[in-house]
Amino acid sequence: MRQVKKKKPFKKIIYEPASQQVKVQQPKHYNAASFSLSAPTLAHCPLDEGWEVAFAGRSNAGKSSALNCLTSARLARTSKTPGRTQLINFFSLDEQRRLVDLPGYGYAKVPDALRRDWGQHLGDYITQRQCLRGVVIMMDVRHPLTDFDLQLIDVATSRDLPVHILLTKADKLKRGPAANQLQMVRNELNKITGNLSVQLFSSLKSNGTADAWDKLDQWFELGVYAQSNDSLADDDAKES
Numbered sequence: 245m246r247q248v249k250k251k252k253p254f255k256k257i258i259y260e261p262a263s264q265q266v267k268v269q270q271p272k273h274y275n276a277a278s279f280s281l282s283a284p285t286l287a288h289c290p291l292d293e294g295w296e297v298a299f300a301g302r303s304n305a306g307k308s309s310a311l312n313c314l315t316s317a318r319l320a321r322t323s324k325t326p327g328r329t330q331l332i333n334f335f336s337l338d339e340q341r342r343l344v345d346l347p348g349y350g351y352a353k354v355p356d357a358l359r360r361d362w363g364q365h366l367g368d369y370i371t372q373r374q375c376l377r378g379v380v381i382m383m384d385v386r387h388p389l390t391d392f393d394l395q396l397i398d399v400a401t402s403r404d405l406p407v408h409i410l411l412t413k414a415d416k417l418k419r420g421p422a423a424n425q426l427q428m429v430r431n432e433l434n435k436i437t438g439n440l441s442v443q444l445f446s447s448l449k450s451n452g453t454a455d456a457w458d459k460l461d462q463w464f465e466l467g468v469y470a471q472s473n474d475s476l477a478d479d480d481a482k483e484s
């Protein structure tokens with residue numbers, strides 16, 4: 245009997261846009277992040293000097309996952325039980341620069357008194373911390389701009405602090421609906437006065453890291469931003 249030659253299985257080729265094919269290099273500064281200390285109140289925080297960028301968000305918004313993704317570490321404990329992180333956690337990038345993990349807000353099962361305390365410490369930190377250069381707010385792409393998110397934006401912008409929003413868990417939506425959510429949030433932010441920016445982010449897929457690092461670099465005055473400041477300083481020196 246003649247042997248029937250098996251057909252080769254059809255190989256599906258998926259063309260991804262160029263930006264998604266490139267493996268983004270982890271900037272060494274964020275890779276070097278290490279836990280420094282946890283503070284229950286503003287009084288327990290490290291000396292108020294250098295640069296800090298704070299990460300805030302509703303409990304379960306994906307804050308710990310985003311921090312871990314951006315630092316390639318397990319800095320912040322990701323949890324399926326939201327509302328556990330009650331302290332202000334500091335992670336050092338170098339002697340002068342710190343990432344700060346603020347207590348998650350808005351988790352319903354936490355007793356009122358405890359929730360008031362958290363709100364107070366979070367508010368104290370954002371309104372009073374001098375070395376704070378910007379606030380990253382994590383919002384679930386499917387439920388952005390809750391009342392508390394808006395309050396937080398208000399507190400930060402009234403101090404002229406820039407705010408960058410990560411619309412997290414972007415992998416939970418298809419491309420079209422995710423882009424619509426991004427545009428909707430952009431439109432809402434346009435109604436608010438302040439230095440506000442927003443992007444899609446997925447810790448699961450490591451999508452959006454390059455833009456997030458870029459924003460952090462800017463606030464920390466690292467990389468090209470530090471160089472451009474230096475060259476400005478050089479120009480000033482030449483002129484005088």
Ligand SMILES: Nc1nc2c(ncn2[C@@H]2O[C@H](COP(=O)(O)OP(=O)(O)O)[C@@H](O)[C@H]2O)c(=O)[nH]1
Pocket residue numbers: 301302303304305306307308309310321322323324326327348412413414415416445446447448449
């Ligand atoms: N699909 C998906 N799930 C995520 C992502 N980020 C976080 N999660 C999940 O959302 C839940 C809360 O995440 P976590 O980082 O602990 O949130 P936090 O309370 O804001 O710190 C966990 O079950 C995570 O696995 C993401 O990018 N994609």
Ligand SMILES: [Mg+2]
Pocket residue numbers: 307308309320321322323329348
């Ligand atoms: Mg967390």
